[in-house]
Amino acid sequence: MKSPICILLVFISLSSLTIGQTYSPHPLFLTINSGARAAGMGNTGTALANDVSAIYLNPAGLARQTGREFEYAWSKYSPNTDPDIKVASAIFKIRIYGIGTFGLGYLHFAGDENPIEPSAESPDGKRIRPKDTAFILSYGTQLSAALSAGFNIKYAKSQKVDVTLQEASFLCYDVGILYAPNYLRNAVFGINIANLGLQIQYSDQNFKQAIPTMLKLGMAYKLINNAYTKLNCTLDFNKIMVKMQIDENSEPEFDPVYQALFTSWSKDQFNFGCGFEYWYAGLLALRTGYIFDKNEKSEHFATSGFSIRYALYEFDLSYLFASQTHPYKGRVQLALKVGF
Numbered sequence: 001m002k003s004p005i006c007i008l009l010v011f012i013s014l015s016s017l018t019i020g021q022t023y024s025p026h027p028l029f030l031t032i033n034s035g036a037r038a039a040g041m042g043n044t045g046t047a048l049a050n051d052v053s054a055i056y057l058n059p060a061g062l063a064r065q066t067g068r069e070f071e072y073a074w075s076k077y078s079p080n081t082d083p084d085i086k087v088a089s090a091i092f093k094i095r096i097y098g099i100g101t102f103g104l105g106y107l108h109f110a111g112d113e114n115p116i117e118p119s120a121e122s123p124d125g126k127r128i129r130p131k132d133t134a135f136i137l138s139y140g141t142q143l144s145a146a147l148s149a150g151f152n153i154k155y156a157k158s159q160k161v162d163v164t165l166q167e168a169s170f171l172c173y174d175v176g177i178l179y180a181p182n183y184l185r186n187a188v189f190g191i192n193i194a195n196l197g198l199q200i201q202y203s204d205q206n207f208k209q210a211i212p213t214m215l216k217l218g219m220a221y222k223l224i225n226n227a228y229t230k231l232n233c234t235l236d237f238n239k240i241m242v243k244m245q246i247d248e249n250s251e252p253e254f255d256p257v258y259q260a261l262f263t264s265w266s267k268d269q270f271n272f273g274c275g276f277e278y279w280y281a282g283l284l285a286l287r288t289g290y291i292f293d294k295n296e297k298s299e300h301f302a303t304s305g306f307s308i309r310y311a312l313y314e315f316d317l318s319y320l321f322a323s324q325t326h327p328y329k330g331r332v333q334l335a336l337k338v339g340f
Helices: 001-016 036-040 059-064 257-266
Strands: 066-076 082-096 099-109 131-142 146-161 164-179 187-198 213-224 229-240 268-279 284-292 298-310 313-321 332-339
Touching: 036 066, 036 229, 036 268, 036 284, 036 313, 036 332, 059 099, 059 131, 059 146, 059 164, 059 187, 229 257
Parallel strands: none
Antiparallel strands: 066 082, 066 332, 082 099, 099 131, 131 146, 146 164, 164 187, 187 213, 213 229, 229 268, 268 284, 284 298, 298 313, 313 332
């Protein structure tokens, strides 16, 4: 039991590291774990990652999976302030024996409506809702009985309103590892470095933006694991690995990603989550979780969710509890999975 306790202490120590200038992630949708299962467990799952949602959580989790599975997920991102901001995703995975597990994904984010000035795209000038999309190719494989690895390749298109509509296309990558030590049969540890890539160059050549590279550390532990009941506990620590340099007389500058992996620790921008998942007879699941988010200010959220499984089908729902005026209050995420 010493190792899980040590990992927890590492998470807590990481949470107290830093202060500094806050970076607002953009494109925001690259930092979202789509799907209702993880959302109901405090947005955790970097080490659990044992279904098709591993494509988002940690591609190394695909390595331990068999068969084929499809999931469609949908949610309103800020239901309390702008219910028209929506996130939708579709993901699929298939196991090819002797090679590994492959995944495909599509993510769509409809952002906040903004006014723009007259331009070639909008001669009359109007309010426009920028959209972001990403196509994902994923792969996971076993390196040993205890160790698995995986990666994602993402091709993304992003729109941003800055007086006029700005557009960009770019590639980024995820690299993940899962480790299930023999001396801790019920524990799994995970790491995922997501959204590695070069800076985004928008259609306005003077406007550049850092890709929101994220470090994700996770632990999952099976508290109960028998034929009829299963109880999983998960812990996740997520850190934005972007270092922004501010100059009042010019646009913000960003450290290259290979530097930001080290220099970004001077900023106080992270979140910590924990969650529990209870399964009965493989038919019904109940979930709950907690999120501590440190950005411009400290915020706390509670989450809950459930799943109903019948034959090849599974329906997932999650709900987020927040303060009365918070944009995320009442966020519901829905997902339908089909295994075949």
